[in-house]
């Protein structure tokens with residue numbers, strides 16, 4: 393049996409130990425005591441080094457903990473200095489303690505029992521039963537778990553007799569001495585894993601995707617720096633979606649404008665074909681509007697494609713004028729409008745075919761026609 397140093401001190405990053413067994417190739421080592429955590433209970437193994445030989449894997453073989461090395465441990469070492477990769481372990485401790493807290497909150501406050509726990513390289517999962525009726529429950533769970541986290545309760549380790557131990561969330565599955573991990577005022581669980589010293593060290597708990605697995609609901613969760621990365625990713629995702637929505641909207645707006653122009657062209661042509669010629673054979677569109685619509689210019693352009701056409705459109709609200717004529721009539725609309733506005737008070741001009749301007753006093757609009765279309 394290997395003495396497990398992490399049972400008593402999960403923050404022990406360096407220790408000395410005696411080699412009790414060494415494989416012939418020197419790549420597998422058993423020590424009298426170790427702080428390396430072997431894969432078990434849903435928590436992955438530690439990495440680090442034994443006497444400068446990197447540790448690749450740690451397995452628990454019936455109470456004996458074996459360390460796999462990436463290069464052989466030289467024969468002369470009977471005692472070794474060992475180093476744990478603290479950042480990987482701390483991450484595991486945060487996820488694992490976060491799971492205790494989350495499972496306790498879900499069972500105590502929401503009636504959801506944890507039936508399994510797995511910790512991966514980027515996220516961890518708990519399976520709970522029964523499946524909650526509503527996913528909105530997850531938001532409440534997340535909030536309550538973080539409320540509890542912020543109380544910064546101590547986490548204590550005790551060794552108790554399985555026959556007499558009280559108040560465990562799940563009855564012990566073995567006889568003899570059990571290791572009890574307690575979050576003060578919230579939870580007592582039998583567990584051989586590594587945990588942080590206070591709930592505040594978990595940092596933050598964020599819940600991710602869920603998936604139905606047989607009778608259970610599998611919930612992804614993230615603790616500490618993992619939670620920050622997860623939420624940062626969510627923000628980036630939302631930004632990208634907003635960007636996509638924006639460009640879709642711009643594309644839709646472009647389409648809308650194109651259709652509106654096509655429609656305006658049809659209106660202009662229809663108006664021309666419904667207009668009767670005056671006594672001189674000209675097709676006149678004269679109209680006053682409260683204000684100019686966005687597509688009016690397009691309608692007018694389309695109307696003016698008809699032979700012998702003249703358009704004089706005015707906006708009563710702001711005194712604006714659109715004036716145009718078919719080239720066949722040989723009018724100089726720009727000059728006509730400019731001269732008229734010089735006399736009536738305003739500004740404007742344009743080409744022989746098409747002109748625009750503004751009257752300073754919209755009340756003078758009624759006199760415009762006699763200047764422009766004699």
Ligand SMILES: [Zn+2]
Nearest residue numbers: 488573583585
């Ligand atoms: Zn645990």
